[in-house]
Amino acid sequence: MPETPKFREPYITISRKGLQTNKLYHSKDxxxxxxxxxxxxxxxxxxxxxxxxPCAMTVDNVxxxxxxxxxxQPKLNNxxxxxxxxxxxxxSRRHKSLKNWINHWKPKVENQCSGNHLYLKPDGGSFTKDTMRMMLTRATRKIDPNYYPYNVRHWCAVARLIEWDLNIIKVRDSLGHEKIETTMGYLRTAKQFYSRDNRKAG
Structure with missing residues (x-):
């Protein structure tokens, strides 16, 4: 079994309380x-x-x-x-749904060079991994100075395990893990918060 991912309390707190997007970097654009x-x-x-x-995904992938x-999944043989x-x-049209992004925001910057990429830069071009990492890291370091973009997938895994009563198979399939051991690596952290929530409910 792989080593349990290292989580610090603020990461889980953010994921359990919801995403604090109001604290992200604010641009004039x-x-x-x-x-x-x-x-x-x-x-x-x-x-x-x-x-x-997200750099590799197109609208056709959704x-x-x-x-x-x-x-x-373009990274896993489609x-x-x-x-x-x-x-x-x-x-939802009001919340940050996939459909709202595709139908409302993405068309604002599309041009003849955009291709069919799901997420586009402000100039309508496609992202590289480096440019997306730099943008997200700059925006979210205001929340946590130790933030890295991949952390959000870890939050998702732990939150889903808690939400779905530690159902490892369901979470594995939802996240697309090739090996069940990868999902099990999140189990210890999820159990801590799952037990805490159950004690509060009791």
């Missing part, structure tokens, strides 16, 4: 603000592999059904994973 907040929220809701997955989202997100992250 509304598109940049939206891009950072949507990326941050989507990374938490869907467990993106930051930064490689398919919607009535209750879930099917993600084609295999599919099914995600059942909270409703606001799914189709």
């Amino acid at each position: 509304p598109y940049i603000n939206a891009l950072i907040q949507y990326l941050y929220c989507h990374s938490y809701a869907f467990g993106w592999r930051m930064e490689s997955e 398919r919607f059904s009535e209750r879930y989202v099917i993600i084609t 295999s599919d994973r099914i995600i059942i997100p909270e409703k606001p992250f799914f189709t």
Whole structure:
């Protein structure tokens, strides 16, 4: 079994209380603000592999059904994973949903050079891993000076284990882990908060 990922209390606190996007870096450009907040929220809701997955994804990699989202994983031989997100992250027009990003924000910067990438830079071009990492790190260091973009996937894994009563198989499938041992690496941390929540409920 792999070593349990190292979590510090602020990371879990942020993930359990919700994403504090109001504390992120604020730009005069509304598109940049939206891009950072949507990326941050989507990374938490869907467990993106930051930064490689959102950089490689296109709109065609996302398919919607009535209750879930099917993600084609370009980094894993285009295999599919099914995600059942909270409703606001799914189709809401008011919240930071995938559909709202695709239909409302992405078209604001699209041009003939954009291709079909899911997330675009303010100039309409595609991201590299380095440019996305720099943007997100700058924006979120205001929340935590030790933040790294991939941390959000860790938050997602722990939060899903707590939400789904430590159902390892369900979380493995949702995050697209190839090995169950990867998911089990989050179990010890999730159990601590799961037990704490149950004690409070009792």
